[in-house]
Amino acid sequence: MAELTPVMKQFILHWGEMGSNWGLNRTVAQIHAMLYLSPAPLTAEEISETLGIARSTVSTGLRELQTWGVVRVVHQLGDRRDHFETIADIWEMFRVILRERKRREIDPAVAVLRESMTGVQGESENAYVIERLEEMLEFFEVVTSVYNQVEQLPTATLRRIARLGDSFSRLLSLAAQSERQPTPEM
Amino acid sequence: MAELTPVMKQFILHWGEMGSNWGLNRTVAQIHAMLYLSPAPLTAEEISETLGIARSTVSTGLRELQTWGVVRVVHQLGDRRDHFETIADIWEMFRVILRERKRREIDPAVAVLRESMTGVQGESENAYVIERLEEMLEFFEVVTSVYNQVEQLPTATLRRIARLGDSFSRLLSLAAQSERQPTPEM
DNA sequence: CGGATTTTTCGGTAAAATTCGAAATAACCG
DNA sequence: CGGTTATTTCGAATTTTACCGAAAAATCCG
Structure with missing residues (x-):
């Protein structure tokens, strides 16, 4: 999911706008949207690059999503980086x-x-x-x-x-x- | 309800703090709390004075509460000012x-x-x-x-x-x- | 209509939040 | 252990939001 298709982009952007209605800020909502659309867990870096958000901001955003209980860390064999996924159901x-x-x-x-x-x-x-x-x-x-x-x-x-x-x-x-x-x- | 008893003050303040959890700001939540505790409709001026909020801010806050549908204007005979009350039930x-x-x-x-x-x-x-x-x-x-x-x-x-x-x-x-x-x- | 009262609008300022990037910390590897 | 990579912390810059008070607009009254 390095590149976003137009529909992905559109959904992520709109979902971000909507975040404020739900008590999240735009960035956090975008991160969540991206995870929701991704078939596989993503690293913070991938998210940062794809969405054009500072690496540290992604870190904070992911933490907030974790406090909501909708995102969790998973690991891939042979990769020491954290990967993140959201609840699929x-x-x-x-x-x-x-x-x-x-x-x-x-x-x-x-x-x-x-x-x-x-x-x-x-x-x-x-x-x-x-x-x-x-x-x-x-x-x-x-x-x-x-x-x-x-x-x-x-x-x-x-x-x-x-x-x-x-x-x-x-x-x-x-x-x-x-x-x-x-x-x-x- | 010119003067607030301690319990009123406490509730209004705490309700204000809580407003952010509900997507309102402190002031708006305080206005609503005051209306909720008042046995009779209040004028914007009374609210402004009692809560120490600018008259114009009260006006804006009341408007927002009205868009939520939880506050409405009522009138008293012989008084041209608007009085406001919130849903009691x-x-x-x-x-x-x-x-x-x-x-x-x-x-x-x-x-x-x-x-x-x-x-x-x-x-x-x-x-x-x-x-x-x-x-x-x-x-x-x-x-x-x-x-x-x-x-x-x-x-x-x-x-x-x-x-x-x-x-x-x-x-x-x-x-x-x-x-x-x-x-x-x- | 003219004046008084009430309400709303609006520009500016203060406060709060978001976001960034550098630096610190932590985790890992050989 | 020393070096490398990954993550978090934190102060500063930016953006957004909240609030005030003056001015404008609306409403009412005689």
């Missing part, structure tokens, strides 16, 4: 990114809310605030719980569920309804 | 943010992929690339479809589903299994 990648987003977005939110709530119970001047914070905290806890459920599901299951189409939402409504029976109202 | 807010994130993160990705795929069909040198792009495109289309299902569900239903706990994931597994059979009736 897009569903697995989805799961990994979801986990990381939860860790970075949800968990700290819960922490902030919990911390905010300690020591204000019963302060009548904060009654409304406490109510709002409690509601939000409960929400995030529910999200966490749902996440924990979904995380467990293997790719094949996720894929099949996703394909259910309309019957999926009908199923959800039904499940919710059956849950309503025991207790009258909430 | 956290579940509704979740739905709104989800919609916007899809619009900003998923839709452009799909567009990029579709565009990348046009005109390369059959180019053997791109066989592998086409395969990868197709896989990713299919993934995003499935995500879109699931999103469309979930978007429809009313708050009450979402809430109940979320409360199902373990039985939720068991249900999903079951649904997936039934889909595998020749007769997909449920």
Whole structure:
């Protein structure tokens, strides 16, 4: 993959632009795109040369992608350089990114809310605030719980569920309804 | 809400710090936090004074929150100033943010992929690339479809589903299994 | 309409981030 | 061990973003 075909170039560039939407910077997103399109693991140097990015920047970018868990180092026999590859299965990648987003977005939110709530119970001047914070905290806890459920599901299951189409939402409504029976109202 | 109690201050500050995790900047997140904690709509001026942010910055921030769909303008009789409030129901807010994130993160990705795929069909040198792009495109289309299902569900239903706990994931597994059979009736 | 109030726009500055390239460090080989 | 190659660290330069405050524009009121 020394040379990029036009479609590769286009995808890598566009993916880079999109990176900001996803909380990555352009360069990091480009590196990831290149790895995603490559049939074989790449060295940092190859990436640096092909994308025209400083060698050190590639190093930093690869490290960030590794903290996201979407890139890992592999080695080739007889080559002491590190080679990098990204998760090939897009569903697995989805799961990994979801986990990381939860860790970075949800968990700290819960922490902030919990911390905010300690020591204000019963302060009548904060009654409304406490109510709002409690509601939000409960929400995030529910999200966490749902996440924990979904995380467990293997790719094949996720894929099949996703394909259910309309019957999926009908199923959800039904499940919710059956849950309503025991207790009258909430 | 002219004066902030300590817990309000703490929450607003922490929420501001967290804003970056969510793709907002500190100021915008703080404005939103303040609105969330306020029992009544606030004017831009109140926000500006209370948070110590320039009036014009508040204006810009409120506009951004409006593009996200989480803040809206309301009016008070006999007062020509705009007052602002945020969505109170956290579940509704979740739905709104989800919609916007899809619009900003998923839709452009799909567009990029579709565009990348046009005109390369059959180019053997791109066989592998086409395969990868197709896989990713299919993934995003499935995500879109699931999103469309979930978007429809009313708050009450979402809430109940979320409360199902373990039985939720068991249900999903079951649904997936039934889909595998020749007769997909449920 | 004329004046007062409110909101938005905009240029400039301050702050933050990204990226580079040199230097330091680490890993490896004979 | 000494030399070579690979990787990371780090300060500086560049680019991007955030924020302010003055001015412009819009809205409203009598």
